[in-house]
Amino acid sequence: MDKTGPQQKLFDSAHDEANRCVQCGYCLPACPTYISMGKESASPRGRINLVKLAAEGKIDIADDLAQPIDLCLGCRACEVACPVGVPYGHILESAKEAIADRQAQRQPSAAGRAAAPAGQQSAAARTPSSRKERWPDRLKRLAMTQLFPYPGRLRAAGNMLWLYQKSGLGRLLRRTKLLSGLSEPMAAFEQVLPAVEPPHKRYAWGSVFPAKGEKKARVAFFAGCMMDAMMSRTNRLTIELLTLVGCEVVVPGRQTCCGALHAHQGLKAQAQELAKANIAAFEQSGADLYINNAGGCGAMLHEYGDLLAADEAWAERARHFSEKSKDVTEILHQYGPLPFTRERHGVITYQDSCHLRNVQGVRTPPRELLKSIPGATFVEMEGCDQCCASGGIYNLLHFRESMNILDAKMNKANVTKADTIVTTNPGCLLQMRLGVERKAENREMEALHIVDVLAEACGLK
Amino acid sequence: MEQHILQELRTIVPEERMFVDLAERYSYSYDASFGEYLPEAVVQPLNAGEVCRIVKLAGKHRIPLYPRGAATSLSGGPLPVEGGIVLDMTRFAHKLIIDRENLLAIVSPGVITADIHKKAEEVGLFYPPDPSSSHVSTIGGNISENSSGPKGLKYGTTKEYVIGLEVVTPLGDLIRTGGKTVKNVTGYDLTRLIVGSEGTLGIVTEMILRLIPKPKARMTLLATFDRLQDSGHAITKILSSGILPAAMELMDNACIRAVEQFEPCGLPVDKEALILVEVDGHPAAIEEEIRQCEAICYEQGASQVRVAKDEREREELWRARKMVSPAITQMGPTKISEDATVPRSKIPDMMERLNQIRSKYQLNLVVFGHAGDGNLHPNIITDKRNKEEMKRAEEAVGEIFAAAVELGGTLSGEHGIGTLKAPYMEMELGEAGLSMMKKIKEAWDPYNIMNPGKIFPRPGQIKVVLT
Numbered sequence: 001m002d003k004t005g006p007q008q009k010l011f012d013s014a015h016d017e018a019n020r021c022v023q024c025g026y027c028l029p030a031c032p033t034y035i036s037m038g039k040e041s042a043s044p045r046g047r048i049n050l051v052k053l054a055a056e057g058k059i060d061i062a063d064d065l066a067q068p069i070d071l072c073l074g075c076r077a078c079e080v081a082c083p084v085g086v087p088y089g090h091i092l093e094s095a096k097e098a099i100a101d102r103q104a105q106r107q108p109s110a111a112g113r114a115a116a117p118a119g120q121q122s123a124a125a126r127t128p129s130s131r132k133e134r135w136p137d138r139l140k141r142l143a144m145t146q147l148f149p150y151p152g153r154l155r156a157a158g159n160m161l162w163l164y165q166k167s168g169l170g171r172l173l174r175r176t177k178l179l180s181g182l183s184e185p186m187a188a189f190e191q192v193l194p195a196v197e198p199p200h201k202r203y204a205w206g207s208v209f210p211a212k213g214e215k216k217a218r219v220a221f222f223a224g225c226m227m228d229a230m231m232s233r234t235n236r237l238t239i240e241l242l243t244l245v246g247c248e249v250v251v252p253g254r255q256t257c258c259g260a261l262h263a264h265q266g267l268k269a270q271a272q273e274l275a276k277a278n279i280a281a282f283e284q285s286g287a288d289l290y291i292n293n294a295g296g297c298g299a300m301l302h303e304y305g306d307l308l309a310a311d312e313a314w315a316e317r318a319r320h321f322s323e324k325s326k327d328v329t330e331i332l333h334q335y336g337p338l339p340f341t342r343e344r345h346g347v348i349t350y351q352d353s354c355h356l357r358n359v360q361g362v363r364t365p366p367r368e369l370l371k372s373i374p375g376a377t378f379v380e381m382e383g384c385d386q387c388c389a390s391g392g393i394y395n396l397l398h399f400r401e402s403m404n405i406l407d408a409k410m411n412k413a414n415v416t417k418a419d420t421i422v423t424t425n426p427g428c429l430l431q432m433r434l435g436v437e438r439k440a441e442n443r444e445m446e447a448l449h450i451v452d453v454l455a456e457a458c459g460l461k
Numbered sequence: 462m463e464q465h466i467l468q469e470l471r472t473i474v475p476e477e478r479m480f481v482d483l484a485e486r487y488s489y490s491y492d493a494s495f496g497e498y499l500p501e502a503v504v505q506p507l508n509a510g511e512v513c514r515i516v517k518l519a520g521k522h523r524i525p526l527y528p529r530g531a532a533t534s535l536s537g538g539p540l541p542v543e544g545g546i547v548l549d550m551t552r553f554a555h556k557l558i559i560d561r562e563n564l565l566a567i568v569s570p571g572v573i574t575a576d577i578h579k580k581a582e583e584v585g586l587f588y589p590p591d592p593s594s595s596h597v598s599t600i601g602g603n604i605s606e607n608s609s610g611p612k613g614l615k616y617g618t619t620k621e622y623v624i625g626l627e628v629v630t631p632l633g634d635l636i637r638t639g640g641k642t643v644k645n646v647t648g649y650d651l652t653r654l655i656v657g658s659e660g661t662l663g664i665v666t667e668m669i670l671r672l673i674p675k676p677k678a679r680m681t682l683l684a685t686f687d688r689l690q691d692s693g694h695a696i697t698k699i700l701s702s703g704i705l706p707a708a709m710e711l712m713d714n715a716c717i718r719a720v721e722q723f724e725p726c727g728l729p730v731d732k733e734a735l736i737l738v739e740v741d742g743h744p745a746a747i748e749e750e751i752r753q754c755e756a757i758c759y760e761q762g763a764s765q766v767r768v769a770k771d772e773r774e775r776e777e778l779w780r781a782r783k784m785v786s787p788a789i790t791q792m793g794p795t796k797i798s799e800d801a802t803v804p805r806s807k808i809p810d811m812m813e814r815l816n817q818i819r820s821k822y823q824l825n826l827v828v829f830g831h832a833g834d835g836n837l838h839p840n841i842i843t844d845k846r847n848k849e850e851m852k853r854a855e856e857a858v859g860e861i862f863a864a865a866v867e868l869g870g871t872l873s874g875e876h877g878i879g880t881l882k883a884p885y886m887e888m889e890l891g892e893a894g895l896s897m898m899k900k901i902k903e904a905w906d907p908y909n910i911m912n913p914g915k916i917f918p919r920p921g922q923i924k925v926v927l928t
């Protein structure tokens with residue numbers, strides 16, 4: 001095996017870190033894929049060992065490492081469980097980068113592709129005939145290179161979706177089973193997409209929203225591409241809630257995708273470019289804090305400091321950016337109490353966003369906020385700290401594996417007898433909506449973003 | 462392994478529970494100790510019937526079998542040192558029955574030990590063995606290593622709680638040992654023979670565990686000492702005063718420093734030692750006992766004694782002890798974790814010997830452990846890439862064992878022999894003693910297919926090689 005290219009790079013970037021693992025196994029009970037798949041290669045300890053072996057050239061990066069890494073949710077619960085602080089997130093990203101590089105080497109025609117063979121197809125993917133790009137890979141690549149870096153295009157897609165939902169086209173497609181013929185996962189998610197707001201209600205890029213009452217801080221709002229395109233109502237309500245607790249909110253016009261999907265797919269260079277664009281845009285806003293409402297994006301923003309640590313010109317600015325990045329619940333909790341005007345009856349439970357909990361370490365604020373809603377009963381769900389298996393676009397790429405984990409989670413959600421499952425990330429929200437659709441025993445159960453729940457209790461529409 | 466054997470194996474376990482791909486096999490090549498050994502196949506049996514058939518197949522073709530739980534072994538227990546088939550027992554976990562009337566638990570081997578703790582406590586019962594890995598390790602692994610933790614002092618080790626087993630022998634027969642009664646004198650005590658046999662005499666497929674009523678309350682104190690010697694005397698004085706604490710833990714200065722550096726929790730870094738004492742039982746009785754322990758500590762020269770007032774403070778005191786393992790791992794990438802054990806009166810002597818070994822070999826050696834039962838954990842912190850230091854560590858390990866045996870103790874109190882301590886077996890058991898054990902092994906396992914390469918040294922092997 002050659003000691004050049006992806007392998008050497010993997011060795012340099014991850015071997016020392018992987019070597020810090022003492023193979024104690026303390027991370028096993030925390031790992032959702034290990035619990036559901038029941039084999040060591042689907043565990044953090046197993047994956048770290050395979051990265052180490054691949055870096056040493058004992059196994060092949062594409063043939064042997066790609067699949068186990070691909071089946072990781074990236075939820076990073078293992079990092080929290082690890083007594084010796086093995087930086088799994090870094091190891092995972094180095095591995096993804098190596099896999100992407102190796103696959104690009106092998107398939108020169110598709111250079112830059114982020115494709116890794118998915119679980120079931122991996123054996124087939126090695127045969128030359130199946131080197132043709134499969135649809136999930138294609139979708140992933142197109143979205144990553146053509147959609148996410150361009151908020152305008154995403155907004156347009158969101159508007160298309162609104163039109164599609166309003167026009168009845170959706171119902172027609174569903175009835176005729178056109179979409180399910182296309183693919184089971186796409187059809188499943190199509191059903192649970194939240195209703196999109198009409199275009200005229202969208203907040204404008206570059207606007208400033210004054211604080212209500214005494215101004216406590218000037219904050220810049222990170223809209224997030226998924227949130228902006230599909231859940232702009234939640235974004236609008238986030239801004240309104242922030243103003244209610246005394247924040248002046250600006251929406252920097254030049255912001256772009258956080259780059260998390262890119263980083264998680266091994267496209268580190270692209271993630272770095274996006275990070276720089278955001279840093280520049282937010283610095284200009286003159287805000288004290290940068291607020292986001294999507295745990296997945298928030299985690300990436302939180303790690304810009306690491307992402308650009310080796311880039312002299314940017315390291316310092318990136319570190320500052322990360323320090324200023326906060327989740328909306330932290331700020332609402334800190335500057336609250338919120339001026340609630342309505343009671344909410346029934347039971348609320350909370351599903352942690354892994355990237356909010358495990359990467360940003362935010363656990364208490366969302367819970368405290370939910371408990372503070374007048375009339376509501378908050379019940380903790382067993383396993384709330386375990387990933388719902390949405391994992392970015394994991395649920396699209398590994399539908400079956402993801403649904404196994406989701407269904408197990410819904411059994412625990414049912415035990416709480418909740419009417420509302422609250423999440424803090426758009427990916428988790430869609431996944432939980434799908435979970436409700438698949439498994440909820442309580443017919444009234446719905447999944448909502450925390451901002452929507454808080455806003456309703458404050459009488460915002 | 463030949464294709465036709467794999468083909469036969471496939472008729473026993475379905476495709477999704479059998480692995481032959483390189484990445485999958487490498488994922489079963491390690492445990493929490495040293496070394497990397499690639500098995501030829503991995504299977505995940507779900508019931509005793511499958512295990513019997515796998516063992517029979519292996520016997521027919523003379524293929525080594527390696528039972529494996531969560532692979533948290535610190536002595537190399539589940540490593541497939543001669544290739545062959547790894548039996549991953551973690552999915553064989555369907556049964557966990559608590560029998561309240563008979564104070565028993567009936568359990569499958571893949572069940573995580575902490576789940577037994579939890580289930581028993583839900584109905585006011587108690588399964589005492591508490592290795593610190595109990596939230597990860599399987600009960601099958603615990604039984605095979607005869608594991609234990611701080612509570613071993615008062616409640617004994619795993620073997621005290623196993624009263625019946627279902628075992629697949631190395632010939633592939635399913636046998637039952639012991640039963641559901643605490644008293645049982647029918648024939649040889651095969652249960653005790655299997656417990657602690659490290660998977661070399663058969664594969665445990667079900668166990669009957671004895672439970673006891675949960676103690677009503679517990680109290681904890683932490684005492685610091687200027688001199689290590691004094692802490693040793695405090696320990697022996699408490700134990701000879703008629704009090705049997707539930708746990709008695711010791712940390713030396715290197716250990717205190719490591720914890721304080723890892724996560725400051727206000728420990729006195731200038732003290733030579735600290736001890737943690739916990740008593741449990743009836744609230745009135747333990748109130749008096751903890752006061753007595755406090756007084757003894759002061760009499761023996763403790764500089765400070767803190768008694769936890771409530772559960773929160775108790776957890777705070779234990780935090781320091783729980784941080785030890787992660788803290789010392791931060792000091793270097795490789796941790797050689799020993800568990801040599803001496804009669805408790807010899808603890809001060811053993812500490813002294815360890816000090817000498819530390820300076821002789823110039824190693825980063827920290828000591829903590831379950832002082833109440835003489836079970837110390839000398840840990841050498843090093844880096845396996847540093848070959849020269851590893852050689853010194855190998856020498857030091859040999860001397861630690863020699864010291865323990867000379868003081869009337871044993872190579873291992875908890876972690877087992879596996880591959881790492883096999884070379885020193887004769888030192889403790891003598892030639893005849895070891896030979897009797899070997900005869901038992903040969904009688905049970907005539908084809909030598911059950912976890913071969915463990916416990917017994919290879920001819921001429923007299924010390925461990927870590928590099």
Ligand SMILES: Cc1cc2nc3c(=O)[nH]c(=O)nc-3n(C[C@H](O)[C@H](O)[C@H](O)COP(=O)(O)OP(=O)(O)OC[C@H]3O[C@@H](n4cnc5c(N)ncnc54)[C@H](O)[C@@H]3O)c2cc1C
Pocket residue numbers: 023024025492493527528529530531532533534535537538539550570591592593594597598599600601602603604605606607608609610659660661663664665666786875876912
């Ligand atoms: C951080 C850490 C802390 C630890 N703390 C303690 C402690 O406080 N006290 C202590 O005693 N140990 C401790 N250990 C050691 C280890 O956890 C124990 O030895 C544990 O019992 C191993 O269980 P396992 O399920 O991981 O078994 P494995 O490591 O997989 O296997 C252990 C042995 O059991 C055999 N085996 C497994 N299942 C079966 C079966 N069903 N039938 C027959 N044989 C079987 C294997 O072949 C092997 O020889 C610690 C380990 C770590 C990593």
Ligand code: SF4
Pocket residue numbers: 030031032033034042043044047071072073074075076077078079088387
């Ligand atoms: S990130 Fe999540 S899924 Fe991946 S290894 Fe860690 S715990 Fe498992």
Ligand code: SF4
Pocket residue numbers: 020021022023024025026027028044045048078081082083084085086
């Ligand atoms: S908990 Fe940490 S050190 Fe232990 S096996 Fe997992 S990653 Fe490795």
